[in-house]
Amino acid sequence: MIGVLGTVEMLCALAAILTGIWYYLVGNYGFWKERGVPGPEPRLLFGNIKDIMLVRDSFGESLKKMCDQFPGAPLVGIYARRTPVLLVRDPELVKDVMIKDFSTFSERGNPMHEKIEPLAAHLFNLETKRWRSLRPKLSPLFTTGKMKHMFALILECADYFEKYIHILAEKGEPIDCREITAKFTTDVIGSCAFGLQMNAIGDEDSEFRKMGRKVFEVSLKARILQIMRMAAPWLYELIGISALPLDVQQFFMSSMKETIDYRMKNDFRRGDLVDMLIEIKNNPEKLDFETLRLRPPVVFHMRKAVTDYTFRGTNVTIPKGQRVWIPVWDIHQNPEYYPKPEVFDPERFTDDMRQARHPMTYLPFGDGPRNCIGARFAVYQTKLGLIKVLSNFKVDVCDKTHIPYKPDPKSFLLAPIGGVYLQFSKVN
Numbered sequence: 001m002i003g004v005l006g007t008v009e010m011l012c013a014l015a016a017i018l019t020g021i022w023y024y025l026v027g028n029y030g031f032w033k034e035r036g037v038p039g040p041e042p043r044l045l046f047g048n049i050k051d052i053m054l055v056r057d058s059f060g061e062s063l064k065k066m067c068d069q070f071p072g073a074p075l076v077g078i079y080a081r082r083t084p085v086l087l088v089r090d091p092e093l094v095k096d097v098m099i100k101d102f103s104t105f106s107e108r109g110n111p112m113h114e115k116i117e118p119l120a121a122h123l124f125n126l127e128t129k130r131w132r133s134l135r136p137k138l139s140p141l142f143t144t145g146k147m148k149h150m151f152a153l154i155l156e157c158a159d160y161f162e163k164y165i166h167i168l169a170e171k172g173e174p175i176d177c178r179e180i181t182a183k184f185t186t187d188v189i190g191s192c193a194f195g196l197q198m199n200a201i202g203d204e205d206s207e208f209r210k211m212g213r214k215v216f217e218v219s220l221k222a223r224i225l226q227i228m229r230m231a232a233p234w235l236y237e238l239i240g241i242s243a244l245p246l247d248v249q250q251f252f253m254s255s256m257k258e259t260i261d262y263r264m265k266n267d268f269r270r271g272d273l274v275d276m277l278i279e280i281k282n283n284p285e286k287l288d289f290e291t292l293r294l295r296p297p298v299v300f301h302m303r304k305a306v307t308d309y310t311f312r313g314t315n316v317t318i319p320k321g322q323r324v325w326i327p328v329w330d331i332h333q334n335p336e337y338y339p340k341p342e343v344f345d346p347e348r349f350t351d352d353m354r355q356a357r358h359p360m361t362y363l364p365f366g367d368g369p370r371n372c373i374g375a376r377f378a379v380y381q382t383k384l385g386l387i388k389v390l391s392n393f394k395v396d397v398c399d400k401t402h403i404p405y406k407p408d409p410k411s412f413l414l415a416p417i418g419g420v421y422l423q424f425s426k427v428n
Contacts, residue, residue, distance in 0.1 A: 024082075031084040032077025035316050038070045039077035047079030051409075053227060058407035060299030060329030060414060063087065067330045075316060080230070085323045087330075091337075091360035093311055094326055097303055098360070098368035106131070106370070109304030109323045111233045116242045119249050123373060128306070135373070141276045142376050149271040150192050154381055157187040157201075162388040164201045169393060169424040174400040176419040181385060186212050188381050195259045195274035207251070214248045218410045226412075290346050292364035293338065295405070297413045299329040301366050328363050329414075337361040342404075391427070398423040 025044060032039050040048050048066060051057040057065070063078075067089060070076050074090030088094055097105045106128040114121045123134060140146065161184040168175050183200040186209050190198030200209035218226075225243035229236045242249065259274055260281075269275050303324045310317040318324070333341040337357055338348060347353065354362075365372035372378070389395065397403065400421035408415045 026082075028082050028084055029079065031079075032086075035077070035318075037075050037077035037086070037316055038073050040066050040069055042079040045081065047081045047083070049078075049080050055223070055409045058299070058409045058414070059412065060296075060327075061407055061409075063300060063325070063327040064330040064333065067327060075311065075314070080323075083323065085325055086318060087325050087327050089327060089330060089334075091331075091358035092313075094331075094360040094363070095367075096312055097324060097326065098301075098366065098370075101309070102368050102370075104305055104307055104309050105303040105324060107304040107306055108302050108370070110302055111229055111236075113229070113233070113237055113242075116237070116240055117244055117249070119244065119252060131370070135369070137280050138373055141273055142373055144376075146276065147376060147380060150273070150377075151380065153191045153270075153272055154188055154384055157184060157191055158384040158388050160187065160199075160201050161385060162392060165389065165393065165424060166426070169426060174398045174421040175424050177422050178416065178420045182212070183209060184385055185381065191272065192377075193273045194255055195263070195270055195272050196255065208255075211248050211251045214245055216411065216413065216415070218412070223410070290349060291344070293332050293348065293362060294342075294344055295414055296328050296332055296364040298364070298366075299327070299414050301326040301328060301363065326363065331361055331363065334361070389424075393424045394427055396423045396425070 026042075029042050029047075042048050043050055046053055049062065052059055052062050066078055067073075067076050067087060074088075074093055076087040076089065078085050078087060088097055108125060110125050112120050112125045112127075123131065123138060126134065161180075164183075165175070165180065168180070180201075183206075186200035186206070187198050190196050190200070190208050194208075196208070198206055198208035200206040200212070203209075222243045225236065225241060228239075229243060256274075260278060262268065263270075263274065263278060303326070305318055305320055305322045305324065307320050308317060309322075332338065335341050338361075360367065365375040365378075398421060402416065402418050402421070406417045408417045
């Protein structure tokens with residue numbers, strides 16, 4: 001009799017444990033139904049991001065597919081594994097999140113582990129308290145006046161960029177535009193942000209370019225660590241291995257430190273961002289389109305509610321700590337805002353067309369107080385690069401051009417599979 005009872009008790013205990021595990025895994029899956037928010041049915045372990053986790057779809061594509069199931073819905077509720085995430089699609093509600101009610105959504109909600117990843121403690125990731133302190137000090141670095149000082153440095157890189165394309169075009173072979181523009185960007189960042197002439201364009205073995213590639217390369221190990229960082233931050237902290245290779249972190253940190261130390265010791269100035277950062281360090285009291293619609297590098301913006309919040313015009317209330325994502329790729333490819341959204345049409349961005357659209361339907365750099373601080377810098381660099389290309393070359397598709405464009409599911413930022421190969425020929 002005792003043995004029988006022992007077996008029964010054991011089975012009951014096992015059933016209780018299994019029930020507890022099951023509830024832990026699926027207990028949150030009624031979160032959005034309870035709040036009347038439509039969304040796709042979640043799957044065990046993965047929630048709604050199975051294709052993202054298994055590297056079948058890119059973030060932008062996957063979020064858009066989910067949103068497409070609920071046309072016209074201003075809000076869509078999904079699950080990142082077992083965590084509820086709200087997709088905000090309606091431009092007016094996006095405006096509330098990013099601008100009008102910014103104080104409620106001032107946090108990114110992106111886990112940060114400074115001890116493991118010291119380079120992660122930058123303006124994009126910082127929590128509200130430190131962000132509020134740092135943003136006013138850095139904003140003056142990107143004013144029109146400051147940009148004029150750096151224009152000559154960007155132009156110098158653009159001149160090298162032009163010469164490099166001439167050399168490649170003479171070979172008559174298709175050119176990987178993603179690689180050459182990445183080299184151009186590397187030289188601009190190296191010159192303006194690090195105060196160093198990297199020569200990534202002319203030197204195929206440039207150390208700076210190698211490290212730049214590593215930042216965006218996603219190995220299987222890095223992918224696992226990134227998933228762990230989001231799904232189990234405590235385990236990621238415990239293991240103590242950074243998703244970003246240690247040599248990359250050390251390279252960029254030592255490069256910046258050596259540059260600052262040299263300039264401060266020799267009183268050397270170059271009119272770039274390093275000079276301005278030194279000024280902030282020494283005198284902290286003084287400082288308190290086009291293509292980006294179709295291919296935005298950041299395919300969704302993250303926010304986190306710091307208090308309970310009810311969305312305007314709805315009965316949807318979210319609790320403090322709720323993650324909110326703004327699906328940029330979905331908004332930018334919504335035919336309601338951009339008819340025939342897959343078509344590249346610069347005429348969409350005439351003054352009249354832009355004024356006729358809601359401003360929250362174009363978000364490559366975000367908006368509101370936590371928009372991209374370097375947006376003006378990026379546009380300057382991009383325009384100069386395009387001028388150098390289009391004033392000297394005719395650019396056509398070729399046999400190596402991948403059509404249609406397919407985002408790489410391994411990349412967190414938008415990146416094409418197989419590069420962007422085009423044929424360049426000199427303009428007579």
